[in-house]
Amino acid sequence: MTDTPFLPFAKPDLSEEAIAEVVDCLRSGWITTGPRVKKFEEMLGSYHGGRTALCVSSATAGLQLALLALNLEAGDEVITTPLTFVATLNTIVLAGGKPVLVDIEPGTLNMNMDRLEQAITQRTKVIMPVHFAGLPVDLDPLYALAEKHGLRVVEDCAHAIGAEYKGKRIGSFGDIQVMSFHPNKNMTTGEGGAVITDDPVVAQAIERLRFHGIDRSAFNRFAKFGSQEYDVVMPGYKYNMMDIQAALGIHQLPALDGFIDRRTRLANTYLEKLKSFEAISLPMAPDYPHRHAWHLFTVTIGENPAGLDRAGFIQAMKDHDIGIGLHYPAVHLFAWYRRQFGWQAGDFPAALDVGNRIVSLPLFPTLALADQQRVIDTMRHVLTETPARQKKEI
Template sequence: MSQEVKSLSQNHEYLPFVRTSISEQTIADVVECLRSGWIATGPKVQLLEQSLQDYLKAPHAQLVTSATAGLHLALLALDVGPGDEVITTPMTFVATLNVIALCGAKPVLIDVEPGTYNIDVKQIEAKITSQTKVIMPVHFAGLPVDLDPLYALAKKYNLRVIEDAAHAIGSEYKGKKIGSFGDIQVFSFHPAKNMTTGEGGCITSHDNTFADKIGRMRFHGIDRDAWNRYSKGGSQHFDVVLPGYKCNMSDLQASIGLDQLAQLDAGNQKRQTLVNRYYEQFQGWEEIILPQKPAYEHFNSWHIFAPLINTAKCGLSRDEFMAKMKEHNIGTGLHYPAVHSFSYYQEAYGYKIGDFPAAEHIGNHVTSLPLFPSMTQQDQNRVITAMQYIFNKR
């Protein structure tokens, strides 16, 4: 490292690739909840669910402990099990496939579009069999999958759709928010996401019977909410209508989420501004390949900004680039290795390297640059300047 670069890195604190924004209002709401004497599932959860229904224009919004739990419950509520197949993508966090495996079903993978990293909808129909029960697309980085042709296939073959919308709270497809239409969507409120509840997730749906089942499955199969049983007007008697799980969100978490939801649109607009500047600043750079924007109308919530490192042009591997960014006191992320490259999915389902070349190329070259609502232009300048040094553009 040159003395100039070393001096630059020493003069700045470490800049992470993501930083959660927690406002004073959020802190006050949590304190209020703690002082209320009710921190388990209760009125705050109900209020956040109603607020999400209003924001997403979804008839049902049901909070759970994580998006992973939400995906798992959704599959189980659709009776997905051994002998069934679920079509999904290898370019996702491993939780998407793990829940399919945990149900005893087979994840059937479709390669992705090289530019958007989203499932290639044009390849889906060829993989549909008599065992196919669900299509599970992933809105990668917040970019909506092309849903019209996907839902047309689902209708043609009488399949259910569970949209993995972990990245996509606030995203829109053809003027409609993800969650406001379609079948089932599952959002994540992990601390790294565009809004958080500490940990948590939400299932939105448009099927009363499905939502009814989720309501029981997320809390032991009990036929009524816990807070109704313990409130003054509630009854201690209840029935268990199915063997359920323990995936209910707490009021303490919902207290964080209420203010986070109120700040979501402003945060997503700030992300869009930062991403636009990345595109402007990197215009003409051969060392990186920027994500492509599809032709259909959409709004991307930009959970992450994840270009590819063009190793042939810059002479560095993705991992070497990430290490050099760390030398500049700047963090990056790796989202994601292609899931079929993991040993379990090769051993359990026979997947191998070479099966999904577009996903593999992305997984070997992708890196997430710093992006979060409280990121300043000075922070972003640091990122761009560091990359200029790394790629010998200064």
């Protein structure tokens, strides 16, 4: 073992102003949903071209509510990717839909657009693309197909706030987008998420569903000018965001573009310094103009002189005090999903292969260049040295 401090693969960057805002909120006497959530929603709306932003307790909650707002009926199909966090699929099932998977394109790791149309059936209701690692999906052909077949689109933007597709910010156009503010994401509210849309029917349904089904006109019932009376127009969930969380978001959002610039510089350094390293494959860029949000920097572990598989690589890096993430094993391999939908491992071969070999390298705005160099040097060391030699040195 070394005596170097453990390097995590992700770490939030919280300013003193953000921390002070949380403390102010705690002292204010109003800590749950209130003025700070309202302000954060206004800021998020402006950041996304003046569209409506609705804060919720997580992106998982937001995805579920977005689908519920579209009134899925049993058997309605929602098309998504097998290379995602399982929340994407869970929300489809929990909203009453049936997930249908389209394999990934192995270079970009996003859903393979050439295979999308053949997955559309009479029962398809929604396409749910995931902008994997923060790389925008090719949205023009996707929206063209959605229009042709009369489908709704819910973009899982858990990785992609601040990304751009052909010069337009993700979330500033299209149908419905869902952002995540989990601490590993590009900006955080601790836990939290937001739904972005300009569809007033969807926005109203989400507003009700996120808070017990209570009509908004009665929402502010504890304030001086709010009403104690309220009506429930549908059974709803308890998926609201707290002001304590929004206090962070109010300061994280203005910092987001700077965070992404920093992530981009670090990602470019990884790309440059690892480009001729044969033991791994690097993510590839599509040819349409885009701004990658670089939520994750993933590589896939290939044949290597040390004979390490993914688990061996993660352990070897841990032994050198470097944290490595695993995003994600292909979702069609999970027991419940196999059983429920009869999926076989080989049904989605590209996702299967990548999902078995993918890892995420440390990437966060405050990652020091010296620490990044240590990651690169250690990777080269553990993947090229023979196991016996590594053991001696650890």
